[in-house]
Amino acid sequence: MKYSKATNYALHTMLFLVAYAPDKPVGVQQLAERQNVSPTYLSKILTKLVKAGLVESASGANGGYRLRRRKEEISFLDIIHAIEGTASLFDCTLNHSSECLIQQEMVKAEGQMEEYLRNKMMSELAGKLTESH
Amino acid sequence: MKYSKATNYALHTMLFLVAYAPDKPVGVQQLAERQNVSPTYLSKILTKLVKAGLVESASGANGGYRLRRRKEEISFLDIIHAIEGTASLFDCTLNHSSECLIQQEMVKAEGQMEEYLRNKMMSELAGKLTESH
DNA sequence: TATATTATAGATAAATAAAGTCTTTGATTA
DNA sequence: TAATCAAAGACTTTATTTATCTATAATATA
Ligand code: SF4
Ligand code: SF4
Numbered sequence: 001m002k003y004s005k006a007t008n009y010a011l012h013t014m015l016f017l018v019a020y021a022p023d024k025p026v027g028v029q030q031l032a033e034r035q036n037v038s039p040t041y042l043s044k045i046l047t048k049l050v051k052a053g054l055v056e057s058a059s060g061a062n063g064g065y066r067l068r069r070r071k072e073e074i075s076f077l078d079i080i081h082a083i084e085g086t087a088s089l090f091d092c093t094l095n096h097s098s099e100c101l102i103q104q105e106m107v108k109a110e111g112q113m114e115e116y117l118r119n120k121m122m123s124e125l126a127g128k129l130t131e132s133h
Numbered sequence: 134m135k136y137s138k139a140t141n142y143a144l145h146t147m148l149f150l151v152a153y154a155p156d157k158p159v160g161v162q163q164l165a166e167r168q169n170v171s172p173t174y175l176s177k178i179l180t181k182l183v184k185a186g187l188v189e190s191a192s193g194a195n196g197g198y199r200l201r202r203r204k205e206e207i208s209f210l211d212i213i214h215a216i217e218g219t220a221s222l223f224d225c226t227l228n229h230s231s232e233c234l235i236q237q238e239m240v241k242a243e244g245q246m247e248e249y250l251r252n253k254m255m256s257e258l259a260g261k262l263t264e265s266h
Numbered sequence: 267t268a269t270a271t272t273a274t275a276g277a278t279a280a281a282t283a284a285a286g287t288c289t290t291t292g293a294t295t296a
Numbered sequence: 297t298a299a300t301c302a303a304a305g306a307c308t309t310t311a312t313t314t315a316t317c318t319a320t321a322a323t324a325t326a
Binding site for chain 1: 283284285286287288292293294295296
């Protein structure tokens with residue numbers, strides 16, 4: 001079980017937008033170069049972020065992506081859910097009713113992680129950023 | 134990102150051993166039937182549990198698997214780590230030093246989940262088990 | 267000792283998921 | 297109109313997970 005690389009790309013992209021982006025949109029080209037990932041692949045990730053309402057896009061010349069919310073209102077969990085989806089990490093195919101003891105505990109455990117991520121906002125990292133990161 | 138089915142099998146196997154197993158070992162055949170999984174596949178999972186010190190095995194007639202610790206001393210996390218390994222869920226290949234802000238937060242978040250799983254013991258579930266589960 | 271029983275290990279195959287590419291379309295600006 | 301940029305779909309490649317098959321080793325008991 002691993003977080004996908006797509007999630008890594010998404011987090012870095014968001015962090016960049018939060019930390020450095022001015023008002024004008026940033027193109028996928030520029031975002032991709034910073035991360036050594038192909039623009040076409042990153043664009044699919046960005047489209048997910050758009051659909052999740054985290055960023056907005058503009059086509060055409062001078063287009064690109066920009067944040068749609070204030071950095072105080074964007075959590076790690078928002079970004080992760082946009083990429084990984086919101087399904088439980090532990091989903092037993094045989095659904096032995098809601099009383100399933102194992103699943104209950106696994107979901108609670110996951111909830112602990114999510115709570116941390118829900119409360120960790122982009123704004124908290126933006127200030128601490130150094131050049132190389 | 135999903136927990137593997139192997140982890141599911143491992144949790145069910147351990148729960149069964151905790152709840153029903155007498156002193157004599159249980160064969161992989163029997164364990165596999167309950168879960169509709171092939172004995173050979175389950176046996177590799179069990180071997181991991183053996184190597185993690187959670188169960189012990191005995192070859193030969195009347196052999197099989199039995200718990201190696203008291204149920205109060207077996208945590209969800211023990212079992213999950215035995216199967217999934219202990220590496221971080223978020224591992225950026227480019228290791229930008231230990232000061233990496235993103236990784237730091239992701240590891241902390243994961244730590245919250247692990248803490249819950251570390252404190253959740255098999256003994257807590259054993260009593261609540263119903264027939265069908 | 268011989269035989270049946272059971273776990274361990276390794277190679278391999280099949281299935282699934284993730285990562286990445288290519289190409290077309292559509293929107294926007296200058 | 298021409299250049300620029302995002303969105304979408306089909307597709308390929310790679311990696312991981314799941315599962316099977318076979319051979320070997322250990323043990324009990326008849
Ligand atoms: S007990 Fe829960 S996890 Fe196990 S098979 Fe039933 S529903 Fe699935
Ligand atoms: S900032 Fe952290 S997560 Fe990002 S590339 Fe550097 S080490 Fe990896």
